[in-house]
Amino acid sequence: MKLKIWSLAALAFTVAIVLFTAASLAAKAQLPTRPSIPAESAITGLPTIATAPLVVSTPTPTPVPTPTPLPPRKATYNKCHVAGSEIAMTFDDGPHPKLTPMLLDIMKARGIKGTFFLVGKNVAEYPEIAQRIVAEGHEVANHSWAHPQLTRLAPDALKKEIADTNDAIHRATGIQTTLMRPPYGAINASITKRLNEEFGLTVALWSVDSLDWKIRNAAHVTKLITEKTVPGAIILAHDIHPSTVQAMTAVFDTLSAKGYKFVTMSELIALDLPAPIQTAPANTPAGIPTPPPVGIPAATPAGPPIATPAPSLAPRATPATTTP
Ligand SMILES: [Zn+2]
Numbered sequence: 001m002k003l004k005i006w007s008l009a010a011l012a013f014t015v016a017i018v019l020f021t022a023a024s025l026a027a028k029a030q031l032p033t034r035p036s037i038p039a040e041s042a043i044t045g046l047p048t049i050a051t052a053p054l055v056v057s058t059p060t061p062t063p064v065p066t067p068t069p070l071p072p073r074k075a076t077y078n079k080c081h082v083a084g085s086e087i088a089m090t091f092d093d094g095p096h097p098k099l100t101p102m103l104l105d106i107m108k109a110r111g112i113k114g115t116f117f118l119v120g121k122n123v124a125e126y127p128e129i130a131q132r133i134v135a136e137g138h139e140v141a142n143h144s145w146a147h148p149q150l151t152r153l154a155p156d157a158l159k160k161e162i163a164d165t166n167d168a169i170h171r172a173t174g175i176q177t178t179l180m181r182p183p184y185g186a187i188n189a190s191i192t193k194r195l196n197e198e199f200g201l202t203v204a205l206w207s208v209d210s211l212d213w214k215i216r217n218a219a220h221v222t223k224l225i226t227e228k229t230v231p232g233a234i235i236l237a238h239d240i241h242p243s244t245v246q247a248m249t250a251v252f253d254t255l256s257a258k259g260y261k262f263v264t265m266s267e268l269i270a271l272d273l274p275a276p277i278q279t280a281p282a283n284t285p286a287g288i289p290t291p292p293p294v295g296i297p298a299a300t301p302a303g304p305p306i307a308t309p310a311p312s313l314a315p316r317a318t319p320a321t322t323t324p
Contacts, residue, residue, distance in 0.1 A: 071270075071272070073202050073269060074202070074272075075192050075193070075196050075202065075203060076187075076192055076202070076203040076204075076205060077202065077203070077204055077205065077234065077265075077269055077272070078205035078206055078207050078234060079206075079207035079232050079233060079234055080232040080234070080268045080269060080271060080272040080273075081232050081272060081273045081274070081275055082231050082232040082268065082271045082272065082273065083271070083273060084231065084261065084271070085231050085259050085260050085261055086231065086232065086260075086261045086262075086263045086267070086268055086271055087229055087231065087232065087233045087234075087235065087255070087260050087261070087262060087263070087268070088114070088115055088233070088234045088235065088262070088263060088264065088265040088267075088268040089112070089114040089115070089235050089237070089251075089252075089262055090114060090115045090116075090117060090181070090204070090206065090234060090235060090236055090237070090265060091103065091114060091115070091116050091117070091237055091238060091239040091244075092116075092117040092143055092181060092236065092237070092238050092239075093117070093119055093122075093143065093147070093238045093239070093240045094116060094118060094119070094122060094129070094238075094239045094240055095116070095118060095122050095123065095126045095129035095130055095133065095239075096122070096126075096129075096239055096240045097126055097129065099239055099240060099241070099242060099244075099245050100116075100126075100129050100133070100239050101129060101132070102245050103239045103245045103248060104132060104133065104136055104138075106245070106248050106249055106252065107136070107138070107248075107252070108136055110252050110253075110256070112252050112256075112262045113137050113138055113139075113262055113263060113264050113267075114138050114139075114262060114264065115138065115139040115140075115141060115179070115204075115264050115265040115266075116133050116138055116139070116140050116141070116239070117141050117142070117143035117179075117181040117204070118130060118140055118141065118142070118143055118165070118169060119143050119144065119145070119146070119147055119165070120142075120143075120144065120145035120146070120161075120164050120165030120167075120168045120169070121145055121146055121168075123165070123168040123169055123172050124168045124172075127168075127171070127172035127173075130169065130172040130173050131172055131173055133173075134173040134174075134175060138264065139179070139264035139265055139266055139267075140169055140173060140175055140177060141169075141177045141178070141179035141180065141181065141204065141265070142162060142165045142166055142169065142177050142179065142180040142181070142201060143165070143180070143181050143183065144161045144162070144165055144180075144182070144183050145160070145161045145164045145165045145168075146161065147183045148161065148183060149182075149183060149184055149186040150182045150183065150186055150187065150191050151186045151187065151188055151191065152186075158191065158194070159198075162180065162195065162199050162201070163199070166199065177201070178200065178201060178202060178266065179201060179202050179203075179204040179265055179266065180195050180199070180201035180202070180203060180204065181203075181204045181205070182203065185205055185206075187203060187205075202269070204234070204265055205234070206234040206235065206236035207230075207232075207233050207234050207235075208224075208225060208228045208229055208233050208234070208235040208236065209224075209236050210224055210225050210235065210236055210237045210244070210247075211224060212237050212238055212241055212243065212244040212247070213238055213241065216241055216242075216243040217243055218243045218244075218246040218247035218250070219247070221237070221243060221244055221247035221251070222247045222250045222251050222254070225237070225247075225251050225255075226250075226251060226254045226255060226258075229255060229260065231260070232268065232272075234265065234268070
């Protein structure tokens, strides 16, 4: 009897083990199978990319155009040699409180740019007009502080005339000017050298004198300018005379109709070519000196430049009493 009880117990134990094992297997079979994914993909959630050699594509750099350096400036300009039809209209002795704004209106309406050689004390008095000149795309430059003949000044007085005017223009407009027109065109080699080397100023003379300071007649000023202007011309006028401002409408319209393009004086200088070679006529006798080769500007002297001012200056050696 005892043996039978033990046999039953052992059987029950065996059945229990078998049932437990079967239940465990069944439970395991129902677990979802997790795919084995690489750790990196599990983190990023991105599909695994087949390992391939990494090709770094270097972008082709956009070629940057090398800016053409401007040719060095000459010490003095009274005209330029240009391939096109550019000219520089220049106005001296302002800013004038009424006439300069009138002139600026005329220029603005036509999209015409010019250069204003300013008298320092006038800039100090009317800085807002100097600002307007610059704001409307024109060039401003130095015409001394009080309009003396530079050739009659002591070295210190000359320095003050130039430096004070540069400062006044800079204070009013933020512009550091690079051009200087001597009052009355009165200049010599040593002053030119000083302006160039000490102040970094190029001497700006002219090739067409409107004589507007002498003959206060708009029709005369118009006729003179429109007849004498050629490509590369630097035209002198004064924005302190009503007759000059009155003339400018016709001057601008006539020259524009002829195909001339108004640029600032620095723009004209940047377009300046070496002096054109004079082509000798076929019947030129032998022995005539050959012109300088291209690339060597004939008008650039090696030493201190311009000993003689522009031909048109001669009658102006005596300052006009009415010019400020
Ligand atoms: Zn002047």
